[in-house]
Amino acid sequence: MIVMPQPDEAVLARRGEIVAALRQFVPGEGVIDAEIGRRAFECDALTAYRQLPMVVVLPETTAQVVDVLRYCAANRIKVVPRGAGTSLSGGALPLADAVLLGMGKFKRIHEIDVANRCAVVQPGVTNLAVTQAAQAYGLYYAPDPSSQIACTIGGNVAENSGGVHCLKYGLTTNNVIGVELVTMEGEIVRLGGKHFDAGGYDLLGVVVGSEGMLGVVTEATVRLLPTPPGARALLIGFSTIEGAADCVAEIIGAGIVPGGMEMMDRLAIQAAEDFVHAGYPLDVDALLIVELDGCGAEVDHLISAVESIAGKHGATTCRASQSEAERLLFWAGRKAAFPAVGRISPDYLCMDGTIPRKRIGEVLLRIKQMEGQYGLRCANVFHAGDGNLHPLILYDANEPGELDRAEQFGQDILRLCVEVGGVLTGEHGVGVEKRDLMGAMFNETDLNQQQRLKCAFDTEGLLNPGKVFPQLCRCAELGRMHVHGGKLRFPDLPRF
Numbered sequence: 001m002i003v004m005p006q007p008d009e010a011v012l013a014r015r016g017e018i019v020a021a022l023r024q025f026v027p028g029e030g031v032i033d034a035e036i037g038r039r040a041f042e043c044d045a046l047t048a049y050r051q052l053p054m055v056v057v058l059p060e061t062t063a064q065v066v067d068v069l070r071y072c073a074a075n076r077i078k079v080v081p082r083g084a085g086t087s088l089s090g091g092a093l094p095l096a097d098a099v100l101l102g103m104g105k106f107k108r109i110h111e112i113d114v115a116n117r118c119a120v121v122q123p124g125v126t127n128l129a130v131t132q133a134a135q136a137y138g139l140y141y142a143p144d145p146s147s148q149i150a151c152t153i154g155g156n157v158a159e160n161s162g163g164v165h166c167l168k169y170g171l172t173t174n175n176v177i178g179v180e181l182v183t184m185e186g187e188i189v190r191l192g193g194k195h196f197d198a199g200g201y202d203l204l205g206v207v208v209g210s211e212g213m214l215g216v217v218t219e220a221t222v223r224l225l226p227t228p229p230g231a232r233a234l235l236i237g238f239s240t241i242e243g244a245a246d247c248v249a250e251i252i253g254a255g256i257v258p259g260g261m262e263m264m265d266r267l268a269i270q271a272a273e274d275f276v277h278a279g280y281p282l283d284v285d286a287l288l289i290v291e292l293d294g295c296g297a298e299v300d301h302l303i304s305a306v307e308s309i310a311g312k313h314g315a316t317t318c319r320a321s322q323s324e325a326e327r328l329l330f331w332a333g334r335k336a337a338f339p340a341v342g343r344i345s346p347d348y349l350c351m352d353g354t355i356p357r358k359r360i361g362e363v364l365l366r367i368k369q370m371e372g373q374y375g376l377r378c379a380n381v382f383h384a385g386d387g388n389l390h391p392l393i394l395y396d397a398n399e400p401g402e403l404d405r406a407e408q409f410g411q412d413i414l415r416l417c418v419e420v421g422g423v424l425t426g427e428h429g430v431g432v433e434k435r436d437l438m439g440a441m442f443n444e445t446d447l448n449q450q451q452r453l454k455c456a457f458d459t460e461g462l463l464n465p466g467k468v469f470p471q472l473c474r475c476a477e478l479g480r481m482h483v484h485g486g487k488l489r490f491p492d493l494p495r496f
């Protein structure tokens, strides 16, 4: 069970005064004070955790964001930024004594710049809307999270989101070339832009993936790519998970970089097929969807190369899409796999660990064994080409103890990912979900260094606290905080 920092009673006592002050910066319906309105923001997609925010503020302009942050910094009020609230790691989970800063009204696409192959957008624009706006020019935005109809560019930047096509075209960090952000003190900072590499430290790289803890993104410049001239997808079924996993490793080893290479296990295949009727084979233990893109001859050549590798690894079925409609149908099942699993279980936890590709088969078998140990089912549907696992642990929150068991199961999976040389997250972020596991991957020195970086942007630790770091530190005290003789220094600091 994850414990959040204790609310600051002094801030809560000033709630009325704080709401009145915020209304001066953001007029009308931009400040939501009534409980019924705040309820809508009480959780993100990590629905096991809920917290009513102190107040919700929905600014529409960068000047309003500046005013709100300046006021909050001066009055030591915490702020939790939020996009569409689809985070699976609890990154946008509100705090009882914090302002929830919803960026959903920032939804203008400022510019599609064809000559520079980029788009300048506000952070509340949905991921899919960028591609839709660019399509008329033969361009698209490559990172495509399965949540792309809802999730926002601001959330994508904060989580360094990925998607099925990131194997070949890179994650958000490879496709965002500039941001404007407002620091907790209300300073507007511009990093990167339409030009290639800026001099100095790669601060843009620091901001992408910083989980709303360094600043509030108010604009992003994203790379647009030409839509590939052609693409075909292969559905390849295997009677064993190891066969599919070895096939993935050999495809990459052969120097082929598919546009996407996803794997689903039996439970995920069944759930997706029942939901979407994508034509998936139901008599296999593992299914690969491999997309090859490029010009016609190149695609045909790669299709036969992948088919022959699949044959060597015991593929029992292999079907190539014969039309664009069929290719999209193959992907529709994969893209709807999370909601499809939601239909077969009252609740599920979606894990997100990344491992070296060669270890996929072995790790999936260990997860199967853990299913027996915890008495819970687990469906696997994931970015196999990147080694980015998404085990979905099925549970029923109404059954006493099941959430705890599911969380322990998830933690064991993530520890296993680190044990085999992987990392705790591939694309969903640490948030609150993996916060207490950070020690499995980083030592105290590593974590202190990371917190020093946060301090450089947010000295008082007011922006999205309680996420990512297992222990809060004050900037001045970093590096000098250890337990000595059973006593912690600075006992007034919140620890959870």
Ligand SMILES: Cc1cc2nc3c(=O)[nH]c(=O)nc-3n(C[C@H](O)[C@H](O)[C@H](O)COP(=O)(O)OP(=O)(O)OC[C@H]3O[C@@H](n4cnc5c(N)ncnc54)[C@H](O)[C@@H]3O)c2cc1C
Pocket: 044, 045, 080, 081, 082, 083, 084, 085, 086, 087, 088, 090, 091, 092, 103, 123, 144, 145, 146, 147, 150, 151, 152, 153, 154, 155, 156, 157, 158, 159, 160, 161, 162, 163, 164, 211, 212, 213, 215, 216, 217, 218, 338, 339, 427, 428, 464
């Ligand atoms: C069904 C489903 C499928 C998913 N599939 C994928 C997938 O394939 N790949 C993937 O990577 N993720 C996936 N996700 C996770 C999620 O959609 C992404 O993490 C997404 O980027 C979150 O965007 P959001 O707008 O909902 O952000 P939120 O959930 O609102 O916030 C996420 C984080 O971003 C911060 N934030 C939001 N806006 C700003 C801003 N303007 N400035 C600073 N910080 C900000 C928040 O503080 C929080 O830490 C999926 C989620 C669901 C529910």
